[in-house]
Amino acid sequence: MPSLPVTESELRTVLLAQSIEQAGAVSPPELDEALRQAVAAARQRGVARVEVGDVVQARAQALVERAGTRDAAIAALARPSARLRWLARALPIGALLLGLAADRIANAHRVDLLSPPLLLVLAWNLAMYALLAWRAWRKPAAVPELPQALRRWARPARRGLAARVAADFYSRWFAATAAPFAQRLARVLHLCAAAWGAGIALSLLLRGLVVRYQFGWESTFLDAAQVHAIAAVLFWPLTALFGLAPFTLEEIAATQNFAGQGAAGSRWVWMYAGLLLLVVVLPRLALAAWARWREARLARGLRLDLRDFDALRAALPGDVVLGVLGASPAQAEALRAVVAAHADQGTQDQLRFTDAQGEPVDAVIALSGAPVPAAWQGAPLAALPWAAWGESWVLEPVLFERATALLPQRSAALERLRQAWEARNEERFEQSLQALARHLRAAVLDPAGYARHLHTLDAALCTLHGQPPAAPEVPAALPAPRGDGTAALAVGTSAGAAAGAAAGAKAGALIDVGLGGLTLGAGTALGALLGGTTAWAVRTLQKKSAAGDVQRHAVEAACTHYLVIAHQARVPPEDAPRLAARWRAEVTGTVAAHWDALEAALRPGAPPEALAPLLRTVLLGVLRRSFA
Incomplete structure (x- = not known):
């Protein structure tokens, strides 16, 4: 939308808001x-995609109100200038009074047929009509700028912030409304000319009530015949239109040297008044009406150039719609989980995904090589498999990098969305780290309650990641051992871990966490991984193994629980075996590499805040290597 139709009042508000913003009158x-x-008001009106034209007026009104409450001079700028309004009314009245105050056309007691002032008034108006006709015939020229003197007169005589706002506003206002203002000025000038002519005619008539006119003519170079010819041309409009009898040669000759006196002079006065009415007053009133019509027409045609609002356009919340092509049912479900995780992103920008191939989209993300539907063929497309950006929150910036490359005109909105998504991910990750740290400290202080603590951890992680919480209650005592076996440090290498993995695989995504059942949706491989770590932990605790082994495995199990719960909704079943195998090795090796620091942070008396940064290092290392 390159321009927006606006009323004169709306345009005034928008331009004043621009000046307020330019002068720094609002923070x-x-x-x-x-x-x-x-933006909120636009969306309440049902606007699906907010553009500049949807918010520019409401935003401008809010800015003017905020600045106006602090400075009455700025508030006054929102209304049309009282000075110009009174000037437009006073000038025609002044012209009428000036015409009435004219005591004579040539002589206070004479009506001169060849009065130079009268002839000058008529000639001036006829010249103006010819000029207006010529300007109407030729191509329209650019509207001249308002004279600087009139601009200065319209501005309030103030200094400071209000003066800066006023100076900038009037510069914008007169530039934007030059065309209707030119017609308004023409209307006032035509009214002044009509009022002046009417004042002269009224002056002649009113003075005739108390003055005995001498009427006629005198000339050194003209004779009666020549003056008769001039009078015939001069009064032709009256004689032709109204059928009035023209002056005869004898009448002209009889009034030479102002020989005419008495009541016969009234004919001359009425002829003068009629001529002024016909040549000056009526045409000028018609031109004033024409200028008023054009002024109203131009005012109705005012448009706001939206190309001048690049900064506002960049600040607008982006409503970006990405078409998703070739998503499997599992990937579509995972995408819905990703969108749900960022539903409350703390920004007015909106990023929406759709697989409805008849819906308009801004760009297309192809998860596979499926053919592009006809409705989307005009949109930019990028091949971006789900594994490249969707399987983990650490990969999400890749989506925004590709989307920005496809939609550079929406780069500002996409950058805000990227920052909002990253901030939400960081907040969720930090809360998860705190939950892990609380769980590990509780497990160290209360080893017998490990299963209960693990269940509490899973419930907290599920809540943070939008998963159903673990429902079963935890009994007070640990269950009986599931079988004999030797404890092993590496996840998934002991007999207990193998048994737990088999149980997890058999149940699919139903995983035995501690003593309660927790339904996870990542598929058999991740279920087996988590089931194996839980079985190992329970057996190790029941066998009263060395405290170091228990603590190390508690860290490994906690990290594994985070990885599974944080990604179970994102990882399609076909990708789960790859990640499960990778995480077994990554978690074991990374915890071992940082074990000295982790063990020190788990000792009684260690600062509580020391553990979470270490867990951050461990998990970020695992995530970045797993999804490299």
């Missing part, structure tokens, strides 16, 4: 709040 938080309110 950045106030700018953000005004935009937020305007």
Whole structure:
């Protein structure tokens, strides 16, 4: 939308808001709040994709109100200039009074047929009509700028912030409304000319009530016949249109040297008044009406150039729609989980995915080589498999990098969305680290309650990642051992771990966490991994193994639980075996590499805040290597 139709009042508000913003009369938080309110109002009206034209007026109104409450001079700028309004009314009245105050056309007691002032008035108006006709015939020229003197007169005589706002506003206002203002100025000038002519005619008539006119003519070079010819041309409009009798040669000759006196002079006065009415007053009133019509027409045609709002366009919340092509049912379900994880992203920008191939989209993300539907063939496309960006939150920036390359015009909105997604991921990750740290400290202080603590951890992680919480209650005592076997440090290498893995695989995604059942949706491989770690932990605790082994495995199990729960909704079943095998090795090796620091942080009396940063290092290392 390159331009937006606006009323004169709406245009005034928008231009004043631009000047307020330019002068710094409102703070950045106030700018953000005004935009937020305007966007919210647009969406309440049912606007699916908010553009500049949907918010520019509401935002401008909010800015003007905020600045106007602090400075009455700025508030006054929102209304049309009272000075110009009174000037437009006073000038025609002044012209009428000036015409009435004219005591004579040539002589206070004479009506001169060849009065130079009268002839000058008529000639001036006829010249103006010819000029207007010529300008109407030729191609329209650019509207001239308003004279600087009139601009200065319209501005308030102030200094400071309000003066800067006023100077910038009037510069914008007169530039944007030059065409209707030119017609308004023409209307006032035509009314002044009509009022002046009417004042002269009224002056002649009113003075005739108390003055005995001498009428006629005198000339050194003209004789009666020549003056008769001039009078015939001069009064031709009256004689031709109204059938009035023209002056005869004898009448002209009889009034030479102002020989005419008395009541016969009234004919001359009425002829003068009629001529002024016909040549000056009526045409000028018609031109004033024409200028008023054009002024109203131009005012109705005012448009706001939206190309001048690049900064506002960049600040607008982006409503980006990405078409998803070739998603399997599992990937479609995983994508819904990703979108749900960022539903409350703390920004007005919106990123929406759709697989409805008839819906308009901004760009297309091809998860596979499926053919592009006809409705999407005009949109930019990028081949981006799910494993490249969707299987983990650490990969999500890849999506925004590709989307920005496809949609450079929406780079600002996509950058805000990327930051919001990263902030939400970081917040969720930090909360998960705190939950892991609390769980491990509790497991060290209360080894007998490990299963209960693990169940609490899983419930917290499930809540953070939008998964159903573990429902079964935890009994007070540990269960009987499931079988004999030797404890092993590496996840998945002991007989207990193998038994747990088999149980997890048999149940699919139903995983035995501690003493309660927790339904996970990542598939058999991740279920087996988590089931194996849980079985190993329970057997190790029941066998009263060395404290170091128990603590190390508690860290490995906690990290594994985080990895599984955080990714179970993202990882399609066909990709789960690869990740499960990778995580077995990564978790064991990474915990071993950082074990000295982890063990020190788990000792009684260690600072509580020391554990979470170490867990961050471990998990980020595993994630980055797993999804490299």
